[in-house]
Amino acid sequence: MIEVENVIKEFISKKNVFRALNGASLTIADGEFVAITGKSGSGKSTLLNIIGTLERATSGRVCVDGENLAELSGRQISEYRNKKVGFIFQSFYLEPGYTVFENVELPLVLAGNKKNNRSFVEAALSEVGLLSKIKEKAVNLSGGEQQRVAIARAIINDPSYILADEPCGNLDTHNSENIMRILESLHRLGKTVVMVTHDPEDARKAERIITLSDGKTVSAS
Amino acid sequence: MNKRSAARYPLFRLAAKNIKTYAWINAKLCFVFACLTFLICLFTGYNSSLDNKKEEMLENISSSNYVIYFSSANKPLAQEYYDKKDAYFPECKSSTFKSFQLANVIFNVTKNKIQTPIARYFDFIYENEKLTPSDSAFRINAYSADFPFTENDCAEMDKRFQTPILTGKLPENEKEIALSEDFLKNYGLNAEAIGSEIKIGVINDKAPLFEGKIVGVINSGYYSLAGHKRTGQLRPMLLIWEGSEIFKKNTTTVAFIEVNEILTENFSTEITSEGFIYAGKAIISAATTLDNVLILANTLYIIIGSALVVGLILTVLLMIGKYIKIFSRACGIFMTFGMPRNKINGLLIRQLTILALFSVPVAFVLTALGYFIISKIMLTVTGVVMEISIFKLLAMLAAGIAVIAVISFIMFLILSLHVRKKTVKELLVINI
Numbered sequence: 281m282i283e284v285e286n287v288i289k290e291f292i293s294k295k296n297v298f299r300a301l302n303g304a305s306l307t308i309a310d311g312e313f314v315a316i317t318g319k320s321g322s323g324k325s326t327l328l329n330i331i332g333t334l335e336r337a338t339s340g341r342v343c344v345d346g347e348n349l350a351e352l353s354g355r356q357i358s359e360y361r362n363k364k365v366g367f368i369f370q371s372f373y374l375e376p377g378y379t380v381f382e383n384v385e386l387p388l389v390l391a392g393n394k395k396n397n398r399s400f401v402e403a404a405l406s407e408v409g410l411l412s413k414i415k416e417k418a419v420n421l422s423g424g425e426q427q428r429v430a431i432a433r434a435i436i437n438d439p440s441y442i443l444a445d446e447p448c449g450n451l452d453t454h455n456s457e458n459i460m461r462i463l464e465s466l467h468r469l470g471k472t473v474v475m476v477t478h479d480p481e482d483a484r485k486a487e488r489i490i491t492l493s494d495g496k497t498v499s500a501s
Numbered sequence: 502m503n504k505r506s507a508a509r510y511p512l513f514r515l516a517a518k519n520i521k522t523y524a525w526i527n528a529k530l531c532f533v534f535a536c537l538t539f540l541i542c543l544f545t546g547y548n549s550s551l552d553n554k555k556e557e558m559l560e561n562i563s564s565s566n567y568v569i570y571f572s573s574a575n576k577p578l579a580q581e582y583y584d585k586k587d588a589y590f591p592e593c594k595s596s597t598f599k600s601f602q603l604a605n606v607i608f609n610v611t612k613n614k615i616q617t618p619i620a621r622y623f624d625f626i627y628e629n630e631k632l633t634p635s636d637s638a639f640r641i642n643a644y645s646a647d648f649p650f651t652e653n654d655c656a657e658m659d660k661r662f663q664t665p666i667l668t669g670k671l672p673e674n675e676k677e678i679a680l681s682e683d684f685l686k687n688y689g690l691n692a693e694a695i696g697s698e699i700k701i702g703v704i705n706d707k708a709p710l711f712e713g714k715i716v717g718v719i720n721s722g723y724y725s726l727a728g729h730k731r732t733g734q735l736r737p738m739l740l741i742w743e744g745s746e747i748f749k750k751n752t753t754t755v756a757f758i759e760v761n762e763i764l765t766e767n768f769s770t771e772i773t774s775e776g777f778i779y780a781g782k783a784i785i786s787a788a789t790t791l792d793n794v795l796i797l798a799n800t801l802y803i804i805i806g807s808a809l810v811v812g813l814i815l816t817v818l819l820m821i822g823k824y825i826k827i828f829s830r831a832c833g834i835f836m837t838f839g840m841p842r843n844k845i846n847g848l849l850i851r852q853l854t855i856l857a858l859f860s861v862p863v864a865f866v867l868t869a870l871g872y873f874i875i876s877k878i879m880l881t882v883t884g885v886v887m888e889i890s891i892f893k894l895l896a897m898l899a900a901g902i903a904v905i906a907v908i909s910f911i912m913f914l915i916l917s918l919h920v921r922k923k924t925v926k927e928l929l930v931i932n933i
Contacts, residue, residue, distance in 0.1 A: 334837065334926040354841050362839020372928055373834055376520030390839040391512050435839070 282331060282441070284310040287340030289326050289495075300326040302495030303340070306476060313467040315486035316476045323495040324476040325445050331474065332365050333357050338473045344441070359497045360389050366434030374433075376419035380410065381420050383430045384449035386425070391437060404432035408462055424455030431462055435471075442466055444475040446455070448482055460485050503556060510844055515835065516851035517678050523827050527856060529820050534860035536813050538901025539867040543806050543875070564837050668692040669717030679717030692718050786913065798885035805875060825919055826933045828852075832920050833928025845920050846913075853909040 289301040301323040308314050312414045316324045330342055333349055338381065342349045352360065361367075366387075374383045381441040384401045393400075408428040412419060418429060427447060434442060444463060448456035460482055467473045467487075475486060483489050490500045520527045669692070678699065685691055694715050832845055839933050840848075876887040920928065 329926050332837075334929070335924055337539075354680060354843060357841050358836070358841040361837060367837055369929075371835070371930075375522060375831065375834060382518070386834070387838040392511065437839075496795065 281310055281343075281345060282306075282472070283341070283343040284327065284331065285341040285343075287327070287330060287337045287342060289323070289330060289335065290338045300495055301330070301340075304492060304495060304497050306490050306497050306500060308472060310472055311470055312466075313464070313473045313485075313487045314475070315483040315489045316474065316492060317478060317480070317483045317489055318492035318498075320478070322492040324478075324492050326495075328443050328445050328466065328474065328476050330439075331494070332367055333361060334367075354463065358390075358499075362387055363437050364439050364443045365443055366437070366439040368427070368430050368434050368442065368444040368447045370432045370449035372423075372450075374418040374426055374429060376417070378418055378422070379414070380405065380416050380418055380429050381414045383429055384436055386433060387437045398437055401432075404436045405429075407465075408432045422453050424458060427451060427455070427459055428462065431459070431466075435466065440472060442471050442473045444473065446476055446478070448477070448479065457484065510840075510847070512847045515840075515856060516848055517701075519828070519831055519852055520777050520855055522685035526824055526827060527817065530824060530912075531856050531860045531863060533817055534857060534905045535863035535867050536809065537904050537908060538860070538898065539691055539871050540806060540813070541901045541904060542868045542894060542897040543802075543809070545893075545900075551915050564702060568859060614830070634686060640904075641873055648838055667718045669695045669715075672713075672716055676713035677716040678713055679719050680715055682720045686720060694718075794883055794885060798817060798879055798883040801879060802875075806877070821915075823933065825916060827918055828916050829923070829928050830931040830933055832927055833923075833931065836925045837929055844920075846917050849913055849916055853913055857905050857909045864898065864901055868894070868901075 281391070284304060284306045286303045286305055287301050288299065288303055291298045293302060299320075304323060304407070316327065318324050326335060327471055330337050330349075331344070344360070349357075349360070375386070378386075381398075381401055384404055385397050388397050388400060401413060405414055408431050408433075410425060410428050410432065413425060413429075416445065418426060419427065427450075431447075443461070447459050447463065451459060456479075463473055463475065464485060473486075475482070477483050487501065491498050505511050526558060629868060669679065680690075680694075681701075685694060696718065697712065697715050699715050713873070828849070831841075835848075836842060836845075872887065879887050
């Protein structure tokens, strides 16, 4: 379960202080598929980054499975990112020089795994339908394929939570549908999927939609 | 949550993978490291040698322009050469020999099979700022005349050399000279020459070395004292060789003493702890030419080195920003998927160590190749031969490796600080 309670996030620059989140609160149960929507600048991605510990909240409380993320040590945070959550980004953030295999294998390597990596990678790539591209350089793939590789990377350690930040933002309709089908299948497998999107079509595929506005939760349906 | 983390972190594997993934930019960094080592070797490990140039010049200098000097230390050798001079130097009838030392340049004459450098001829040894007579110096029918500079020099020379005036007086101005007794004797003169006008010069030089009045006779076989000039600099002794023709001159008046064309006003002098050094015009000319060659060679050297330095700086400036971005972005991805932040430094150290280690053999190759290419350029353009002392070169390579280590450390600090300042998200979104 993910519990976000009155989270504030401020970005401080030389000239001013920008408040991206202004007391956002929400709860996501295990196994839910939640879409977080809102206009640009509403704080959706910031909230997802905080849940994924890519950013730290200025104040407030974020608990995942009962553990307050602010109280985790550096090592615990690393383990959380490696084993508990899987990230999917709008810009994929694959290592362009790595092959598909190496990109997907990365979380396993960071977890210290050496044995059976190949079988895990192949399983993950089969899940997203890209086993045939295992030896290709990531940079040579299309946008949709790269995003699928990113999904395979996100699920390789079998995390409980999938955090997807605008997964279809850079894709065409056809590829978007493919990605959404994969996310739905992950949800059916029991994973908690939290997806940030500004596309109402994609949002409707989730079980619940949480809307943010000006850094606050305005509705959750 | 499982609080146990991986027992052994795959930092080396990640570092190697990073290097391989961005091989081109890492190769550039490696090359920069190697070039820095090469530059150190370039400026400190190579020596320029003029030996081949000297050989060439010796061939062109005529025998009459040579002088030979024997130091007291080399007296047995000097004696041998003198005894066998006709055999060694059949064309040199005026007791001149083809070996000389000029400042710090030692000429090894091979034409007449003299292999050892012959040193200097001194009337006096200048040691510990004191002139003392060298009665063991080997003299070849030579006389010398001092041209002191200060007003007190005459008295000072007298005091130092303990040569009292026999007859007459010491010179008091530029137009007066006190000649040595032996000098006068050889020219058929005696104390009666006091008051006579005398000109001392060299063949083919229109201006006489000295022109004035004989005012005294000195009890010394070695030198005469001419009137002084104020230049603030101690002039060298003027060495006048005597040839057999001189004895045929009119003994009542001495016009020009015919000497071999070996001496001019332009002495190359260096007062060392071993005494004065003499040189003739042609030798000076040769030495000047060699000096110019050396200057050209060194200038060329500096130009090549500077071009390399500028090129390296530009390379570093152009690539360092990109290198920082690539590494930072990679760290962002690694940390997003579970690498602890405190492992970043370990990753960086391993990555830079691998690069530094690769740089070392590249540095060796560059140094060898660089020496080969630059020595060819030097030889072609200036005629200067470049030499390497192997031991010195190895020492410089070791110094270069130390420089690589220092530069790696600086890179480490830059990258480490850059990554440390940023959040994972900020690293992730770096656009490369």
